[in-house]
Amino acid sequence: MIDSTLAEISRALENRDISSVEITKAYLDRIAQENADLNAFITVTEDLAMAQAEAADKKRSEGSAGAFTGIPIAHKDLFCTNGIRTSCGSKMLDNFIAPYNATVVERFNNAGAVTLGKTNMDEFAMGSSNETSFYGPVKNPWDRSLVPGGSSGGSAAAVAARLCAGATATDTGGSIRQPASFSGITGIKPTYGRVSRWGMVAFASSLDQAGTMTQSAEDAALMLNVMAGMDEKDSTCSTIDTEDYTASLDKPLEGLRIGLPVEHFSEGLSADMEECIRDAVGEYEKLGATVKDIQLPNSHLSVSAYYVIAPAEASANLSRYDGVRYGYRCDNPVDLEDMYKRTRSEGFGTEVKRRIMVGTYALSAGYYDAYYRKAQKIRRLIKNDFQSAFEEVDVIMGPTSPHTAFAIGSQNDDPVTMYLEDIYTIAVNLAGLPGISIPAGFINNLPVGLQIVGKDFAEAQLLNVAHKFQQATDWHKKAPQD
Amino acid sequence: MEWETVIGLEVHVQLSTASKLFSGTSTEFGAEPNTQANIYDLAMPGTLPVLNSEALKMAVKFGLAIDAEIGKTSVFDRKNYFYPDLPKGYQTSQLDFPTVGKGSLVINMEDGTQKTIGVTRAHMEEDAGKSLHEDFHGKSGIDLNRAGTPLLEIVSEPDLRSAKEAVAYLKKLHSIVCYLGISDGDMSQGSMRCDANVSIRPKGSTELGMRTEIKNINSFRFVEKAINIEVERQIDLIEDGGTVTQETRLYDSEKNETRSMRSKEVANDYRYFPEPDLLPVVIDDSFIEAVRKTLPELPDAKRQRFQEQYGLSEYDAMVLSADLDTANYFEEVAAACDDAKLSANWVMGDLQAYLNKEELPITQSMISAEALAGIISRIKDNTISSKIAKTVFESMLAGEGDADSIIESKGLKQVTDTGAIETMVDEVIANNPTQVQQYKDGKEQVIGFFVGQVMKASQGKANPGQVNQMLKEKLSQ
Amino acid sequence: MPMELANVENIAHLARLHLSDEEKKEAADSMSNILKLIDQMQSVNTDNIEPLAHAFDNVQRLRYDAVTETNTRDELQKIAPEAEEGLFLVPKVIE
Structure with missing residues (x-):
């Protein structure tokens, strides 16, 4: 049963084919078996999971269960969980136990979900390979010498290796879509403002957005139904009504207008990757869609602008980790300055410090206009590019990543090489748009992801487009061998 | 040489909202340390700000009271610096787009003259907590009750020319915020705090001299003393051939002197940028008009x-x-x-x-x-x-x-009974023939003496007007 | 343009990070590379473009002014590195 999709588990629970306790136990057993090697979880909450599973089964026997009651999931370790450590993959928060739940966690708890644990991630979500985690790298279940992608590498690997039915994740520059692509699963980053950021440890506030890692688009719809929607505690959360994301999954795709950005099919994309993506697009044509080339002329500047804006916001967001009120504090500080500097130098890893430095520099006197302000203007150009494109097409498709998963330790020499991993995903965050990555084939037995980008708040359409593909193909059903 | 003093004031006014600027924690003064500091005030990971509507209304109310431009779109920014009483490591403030723009107010001097003083801007921001310097095994204690309390920082133009004018300006501001009911203005509790930018220049010069910023002036009296002592210091310095350095100075009221604040010596680089956890605050005419309707007589x-x-x-x-x-x-x-x-x-x-x-x-x-x-x-x-x-x-x-x-x-009732007064009047006239003669000789001011005598006899209770009139009648006879 | 060591030191101080000499050199190198990437932005003229701070095109929501929080000091200070008599303790603050 643990190979089943989240939707199948939901139906099985509803039909009483299995109990939540049974499925929860099965996942916990599998985690016990696999996690030591995969390192997908930082914390496994066995006792909590069993208690929640029992409560879910009780609820079901009382007839008050919903679609999500009793489904075992995992949370990326940056969603605060009351009474359970939230480390954000950092030594800085290794001892941090929040006395509150993130809104996302609260909503899953209220829906009766079972929490299996907290998944590994790049430290403070800064990374594209899950190698910057204080808790060590996560392995890609398809080939354990490879990275699963990042920063939501733990959530991706956990879903791919069937350690949970689904997982929450976050995406600031591609942190859901890229690991979904590397790990052969479905990952959706909703529109900025669709899901509350409250209780989610911040990396870059104007870019961070919570989403899901699942086997299928249908699963993602079920999770979004729980997560999405207005939260009065988050000023940047949209008041636009949510919808039942499962309702339009089966809508026919006749007449769907697909745009292919020429910039995403140019140099830097391998021939076999391009072939794989074009085959997937061909599948859509069979389903009645029309395809045309479009232009995103400023997309080549997205990584540059992103590496100003995200580090700038991060440099301020991470100032609160000062050793005063919670989290790590260095031993025996001689004075205030020493406490600040050693706490932060010892508590943060190299990549986090690097980004704090870059962000501090970009905002510092004399550089603000050349860097921060310039990046905001580029951001406007990028958003405008998408707006023009969406006057001609309904969705934009292309590769999620320029290549398949790479070897652990192979790209650590130059941070810029790693930054360019997100070359196709970053613009979507800058523009605030929803994007999804779905399995679209394999190259040398490694999964390939197709990225689909939609208009603001078009999550239902994205899921519909993804679901119809998954009805016609079975790439998403492929699972890695142990 | 004759010197002219140039002063600009930055006044922080604590707005008297029930809850903090961005969280639902109480702002009440005097609570036990850290009992009014919730997870947002402590900058716990993942917590987010939502703007207090009343604080915004109060800021707009102040703007309308000084006839200022109201920022229809105001933007909160992060001002970055590290200090233990600043939990987030940045203060949420407003830089380029404050809620209140240019305005002015009229100050009244004791000699009856008036002067219009320009207000550059008034922006909303959060207050910081407090570092307590009592000794905890050589450490400082941090109380974050005050962290996040809404402040309105009112910045004046350098229009003030003397310590007295500065005091008059501060008193006028105090009067306005109390009238508006947006602050209790209590300087002793820190509800109103004042920093003064002070410089001097040769009289007649139009260029501004190098200024110092005096912090921590917490009463009207100290404002006057601190500015005067700082002006004196600057004059002495320059007349002895020295120059004024731009720096932050602390006023020590016990020694009545200002001294350089070492901790602020390193030039600050606050790295302001728009606060991404908040969106632009947009207010329309109807919002402004609704606030205008609540303006009291000023x-x-x-x-x-x-x-x-x-x-x-x-x-x-x-x-x-x-x-x-x-x-x-x-x-x-x-x-x-x-x-x-x-x-x-x-x-x-x-x-x-x-x-x-x-x-x-x-x-x-x-x-x-x-x-x-x-x-x-x-x-x-x-x-x-x-x-x-x-x-x-x-x-x-x-x-x-x-x-x-x-x-x-x-028994303090005034005697108005004509008969009783007449008796006393007759008696006084009879007992003082010399004065009667003086009066009759034209020395009319002697009447005061008679009134005094009658009042004394009545133990102050006789009606002085009545006494006066009766005396005049009788003495003229 | 390559990042100067003195600049790295200034930035590290602003960010309250302690870097060893080796780390400073590493930071100067990697930041120089990153700045090269970032400087690609300068290839586009953006003179008449309005900066975009937020992709979410909306305005700030307001909160009703009411006290909704209660005193949870003891719970919150359980996870503090050092607290006493209700205060967070830090090395002496000198003004």
């Missing part, structure tokens, strides 16, 4: 009305309107006794003297407006003289009851 308007409605002098009207509670008290007294002039004299005179002596605000006066009006009414209807009224006032302070019962029990 000090200047009240002063003018006091002059027109009550016939008070400009000075009296100014003194009585400076403080809203005093103005309200005065109006209550005047309405109850129907004599504005006498009411003004009593409120500014005996009552104020008593309040000053006891260091009480007028709202805690032992003598209510109604009670004071009771005394004044008895003066008006000739039951007591002004002099006896002071006795009644003292008895009232001693808690001996209202005016009528004091007059009754102490």
Whole structure:
């Protein structure tokens, strides 16, 4: 049963084919078996999971269960969980136990979900390979010498290796879509403002957005139904009504207008990757869609602008980790300055410090206009590019990543090489748009992801487009061998 | 050389909202340390700000009161610096788009002159917590109760030319925020705090000299002293051939000196940028008009009305309107006794003297407006003289009851019985033949002597007007 | 343009990070590379473009002014590195 999709588990629970306790136990057993090697979880909450599973089964026997009651999931370790450590993959928060739940966690708890644990991630979500985690790298279940992608590498690997039915994740520059692509699963980053950021440890506030890692688009719809929607505690959360994301999954795709950005099919994309993506697009044509080339002329500047804006916001967001009120504090500080500097130098890893430095520099006197302000203007150009494109097409498709998963330790020499991993995903965050990555084939037995980008708040359409593909193909059903 | 002083003030006013600027924690003063600091105030990971509507209304209200441009789109920014009382490592403030733009207010000097002082801007921001320097095994304690309390930082143009003007400006601001009900303005509790930018230049020069910023001035009196001492220091420095360095200085009220703040020596680079956890604050005309409708009568308007409605002098009207509670008290007294002039004299005179002596605000006066009006009414209807009224006032302070019962029990009722007064007048005339002759010889000022004698004989209770008139009649016979 | 060591030191101080000499050199190198990437932005003229701070095109929501929080000091200070008599303790603050 643990190979089943989240939707199948939901139906099985509803039909009483299995109990939540049974499925929860099965996942916990599998985690016990696999996690030591995969390192997908930082914390496994066995006792909590069993208690929640029992409560879910009780609820079901009382007839008050919903679609999500009793489904075992995992949370990326940056969603605060009351009474359970939230480390954000950092030594800085290794001892941090929040006395509150993130809104996302609260909503899953209220829906009766079972929490299996907290998944590994790049430290403070800064990374594209899950190698910057204080808790060590996560392995890609398809080939354990490879990275699963990042920063939501733990959530991706956990879903791919069937350690949970689904997982929450976050995406600031591609942190859901890229690991979904590397790990052969479905990952959706909703529109900025669709899901509350409250209780989610911040990396870059104007870019961070919570989403899901699942086997299928249908699963993602079920999770979004729980997560999405207005939260009065988050000023940047949209008041636009949510919808039942499962309702339009089966809508026919006749007449769907697909745009292919020429910039995403140019140099830097391998021939076999391009072939794989074009085959997937061909599948859509069979389903009645029309395809045309479009232009995103400023997309080549997205990584540059992103590496100003995200580090700038991060440099301020991470100032609160000062050793005063919670989290790590260095031993025996001689004075205030020493406490600040050693706490932060010892508590943060190299990549986090690097980004704090870059962000501090970009905002510092004399550089603000050349860097921060310039990046905001580029951001406007990028958003405008998408707006023009969406006057001609309904969705934009292309590769999620320029290549398949790479070897652990192979790209650590130059941070810029790693930054360019997100070359196709970053613009979507800058523009605030929803994007999804779905399995679209394999190259040398490694999964390939197709990225689909939609208009603001078009999550239902994205899921519909993804679901119809998954009805016609079975790439998403492929699972890695142990 | 003759020097001119140039002063600009930055005044932080704590807005009297029930909850903090971005969280639902109480802002009440005086709670146990850190009992009013929730997870947002402590900058716990993942917590987010939502703007307090009342704080915004208060800022707009202030803007309207000083005729300022209201920022229809204001933007919060992060001001980055590390300090243990600043939990997020940045202060959420407003840089380029403050809620209140250019405005002005009129200050009134003691000599009756007026001057218009420009206000550059007033922006909303969060207050910081407090570092307590009592010794905890050589460490400092941090109390974050105050962290996140809404502040309005009001920045003046460098239009002030003396410490006295600075005080007058501060008093006017104090008066306005109290009138508006947006702050209690209590400087001793830090509800209103003042930093002064001070420089000097040769008289007649139009260029600004190098300025210093004096921090931590927490009373009207200290504002004047701190500025004067700093101006003196700068003059001495320059006249001895030195130069003023731009720096932050702390006023030490015990030593009455300013000294350089070492901790702020390193030039700050605050790295302001728009706060991404908040969106632009957009207010429309209807919002502004709704706030405008809540504007009370302001000090200047009240002063003018006091002059027109009550016939008070400009000075009296100014003194009585400076403080809203005093103005309200005065109006209550005047309405109850129907004599504005006498009411003004009593409120500014005996009552104020008593309040000053006891260091009480007028709202805690032992003598209510109604009670004071009771005394004044008895003066008006000739039951007591002004002099006896002071006795009644003292008895009232001693808690001996209202005016009528004091007059009754102490037998202070003025003698208006013509027969009784005539007896006393006759007696005084008979006993002082020398003075009678002087009067008859044309030395009319001797009348004062006779009045005094009669009043003395009546133990002050005779009606002085009546006595005067009767004496004149009798002495002319 | 390559990042100067003195600049790295200034930035590290602003960010309250302690870097060893080796880390400073590493930071100067990697930041120089990153700045090269970032400087690609300068290839586009953006003179008449309005900066975009937020992709979410909306305005700030307001909160009703009410006290909704209670005192949870003891719970919150359980996870503090050092607290005493209700205060967070830090090395002496000198003004």
